[in-house]
Every structure is written in C-alpha cells, then in structure tokens.
Amino acid sequence: MREREDEWTGLMRSAMAGDDAAYHRLLKAVTPVLRAAARRGLARAGQPVDQSEDIVQDILLAVHLKRHTWDSEAPFAPWLFAIARNKLIDALRKRGRRVFVNIDDFTEILPGEAPEETASATEVTAQLNTLPQRQRDVLQSIAVDSSSIKDTAAKFSMSEGAVRVALHRGLAALTAKLRDH
C-alpha cells in the first residue's frame, strides 16, 4: 500500500515536470482503485454498480483540472482520495432523487470481482456531443482515433497551439457540464 502510494507520488511529480508518459501511467494505475471505490460506494448506497464508470471518469477529469492544487511536497494519495470521495458523494447525492434501494445490494459487495481493464461510460459521451464543433472534433480525434496533437492539427488544418487550446477548453467544458448536469 505504502509503496504503491509512493510510486504514485513519484509519477505525479514527473508528470508535473512535463513527463506525459508518467502522467498516463499514473492515471492508468489509479483507475482500478477508483473504480473499486466507486463500486463499493454505489453498492453501499443501494445503487446499480454499472454506473461506476461515470463516477470514475468524473474523478479523473477533476484530478486533471485541479492538479495545480496538489502540493508536490505532499503525498499524492490523500489528495487523490479527497477528490474521489468528494465526487463520489456528489454522484450519490445526485442520484439520490431517484434512488431505489434494493435490499440485495446491501447483502454482499461484489465478491471477488476482477476490475475490468476499461469500461465505457454514458455521461461523458453524452456531454461530448453538446460541445462546440471544434472542441468535439479535437477531443474525438485524440480520444477515439488516438491521434496525436500533431496529427490532429494536420487533420483539421489547425495550429498545434490551437489544438491544445481546444483540447483543454473541451475538457474543462465537459467537466462543467457534468457538474451542472
């Protein structure tokens, strides 16, 4: 546990220093932990656990957009878990209005379930379609077609700087829409 968290802190430091690969590794490493926590939270609240991926993606977006609030002298895990907890509580509250408590969900929490490598979520995908054309194009190109920033710039005859701006604005807009949705 301790080792894992030290590794995360190291990766985040590298990421903040500009190492994109370290950042990618870090996000991949924390995702199964976030997913397990989201499932546990949903199960405990009597909610269907298949919504966990929406919460995971919500957490990842918040981590990304708020990473400047992380103090690089501090360990990464408490910061991450504070965001995750906040987002999970928010998500459960949001679903609270149409809550249907299934007694069976309380009995056992997902025994021995292996977390999937990746999963699709509906909310981000739905909000993606409401973004301005340019931001949507750029996000889709990088996310779905796995194009690089350079290739995306060439594809839409934009400058790389304009792609970066559209990418960041798109992610920020997506997060705002998820929050206010």
Add this chain to the structure above:
Amino acid sequence: MDTDQLIRTLAADNAHRSPRVGAVLTLALLVAAPLSILIFATFLGMRADVMSAMRNPFFDMKFAVTLSLAIPAIIVSLHLSRPEALMRGWGWLLLLPVGLLVVAIGGEAMMAPAMPMSMRLMGKNSRVCLLAIPAMSLPLLAGALFGLRHGAPSRPALAGAIAGLLSAGLAATLYASHCTDDSPLFVATWYTLATALVAAIGALAGSRVLRY
C-alpha cells in the same frame, strides 16, 4: 468514451499548466478592490479629523482588528482550496481579531470613560456601518469567489464563508477610516454583525459556485 480513451486524452493535455490559486485570488481581489474603493470614495470618504484620530489608539485598533480578520482569512481560504485540507489546526487563526477586541474592550474599560457604555456601544454610525461594510464587501466577495473557484475546496460553503470573512475584513478596513465611532464596543457589535452577514452571503454563494 471509454476510460482508456479519456486517460489518453487527459495525458495529451498534460502540458497545460494552470496558475496557482493564490495568484488567481490575488489578481481577482486586485480587480475587485477599485470597485469597493469607488463605493467608499463616492458615499463615505475619510473622516474629517483623520489626522488627529490617528493619535487615538482605539482608532488605530480598528485597523488592527479588521486586518487581523482579513489576512488570516486569506490564508485560511487558500488552505481550504486544496481538496484534502482540513480546518483542524487553522481555525484559531480566525480568532485573532476576537482576541484583539477582547484586549481592546478590557483596555477601554480600565480607562475613565468619556461616554457611558451604552452610548459607546450604540455609537452614531451603526446603520451606516451595517450597510457600508456589506456593500463594499460585495465586489471583493465576488472576486474572492472567482479566485477560489480555481481551487478545489471539499467544503464549498465553508470556503465561501471564509471568502466572506476576508472580503468583510478588507471592506471594514476601508470603512474604519470613515467611521467616527472608535470604541471597541462599537466595533465588536456592529462590525461583527456586518461581517456575519457577509460571511452568510459567502457561505450561500460558495455552496453553489465553489463546487468543482
């Protein structure tokens, strides 16, 4: 979009660097301050006897009290803009102006009073005080909330209340140079009421706009 795709997209945006919350908050307060000063200059202005008032320790004390609210509140609000931050260990900072007021009230009580206590407490400006401090606070509060939105407070209402304290502290610093009531009893009553009102507005607004 599946989560792997999202992660790839986030990693592609890693080069983007956001400014620190402290920098955004400072800038936002600097933008808001002229509006508060404008309200001050238009409707209030400094008291006529400000030069002689400065020789009165109770006049100077007002600034010590308001700044000892504003500056710690800025520090605490920045602390709370981090998601894992706890109030524990930081709350005492906000008691600083309370301590100063207690000392000042004690000091005044030991001196031969120029006016009876009820007159010192009620003063002549209580209504202006209750109106002017919140009015001058509002631009600053908007600025503070804008700045703190850049952070990630886990308790938005609390962070909003602290934003209210910091803007009321700054507004009260301006107001103190206008007001001719220097008794710590007056400050402890009316400044506190005005500040509490701004803090309540801040908490209400914060619970909406400081969620991330």
